[in-house]
Amino acid sequence: MCNHHTEHTGSGSCGSPAGRMLGFIQAWLLLLLVKESAHGYQLLDRLNQSEDTKGIDPGFLYRTLRQFEEEGLVKSSWDVEGRGPARRVYEITPDGVEYLHAWAGHIRSTRERLGRFLQTYESHFKLQTTEKGG
Amino acid sequence: MCNHHTEHTGSGSCGSPAGRMLGFIQAWLLLLLVKESAHGYQLLDRLNQSEDTKGIDPGFLYRTLRQFEEEGLVKSSWDVEGRGPARRVYEITPDGVEYLHAWAGHIRSTRERLGRFLQTYESHFKLQTTEKGG
């Protein structure tokens, strides 16, 4: 949690009171790799094309990919062809696909949990507004 | 992310690949306090009554409440009456209510982001299954 509440009572400028979800971009990475093998820089580009995933730290991305490889979720090989320095091309493994499925399941249940929170929240404040008139 | 992938390719036993959301229980705390002032131990009890919020660390809860107070989201007073040691009773402030609203907004948008991920995920694997037959 950020500590600038006093400076932004309301919508917040320092980021968000709560917005990120643990491992969300990791899930996106695996999903992108399921569609097509790619190297880090490409993945970075693609993530930056969506509002949902943009702005991710390159260091974090590369570290995550190496971690995935250690865990057997992806495997990599060097692509020396083309211009510029060599690229480490990542390909998802069967384990990685399975893991993506599990991950999607958890994301689904998290989404449901958030839904239940919002229902409670909204039902509370709807009753309030009819009594207080806004 | 936990590092036990190899031991649970599939549904996962070490917890989850990704399930928690930053500040989720904080949002619940403020929501509970909006409904009724309470002390830490009560809040702990109430959180433990729902699958969505159970199992939270008491130390974390108390620390969070003190943090909220520092930030002006809640204020506290001692309740000396009744049995047992004194209780610090927390009451939400107008700032806290405003902050809860902002928080709910972010939770809503997070939920939508998760929905977009799941749509992409599902649409990909639906096409796959018709081709591969399961």
Add this chain to the structure above:
DNA sequence: TCATCTATATGACCTAGTCATATAATAGAC
């Protein structure tokens, strides 16, 4: 050979959350 672009990687750090444990008041056993 120097700067620049592309691509990958590492070091230092910060914060949220966890685990274990301390503190303290009160109640009841005896």
Add this chain to the structure above:
DNA sequence: GTCTATTATATGACTAGGTCATATAGATGA
């Protein structure tokens, strides 16, 4: 009275996820 259990709050130490800054290195062109 004092010992233990219960209720309630709090702190210390640590871990992990993520961020920020920066390093490395090959290819390209001035």
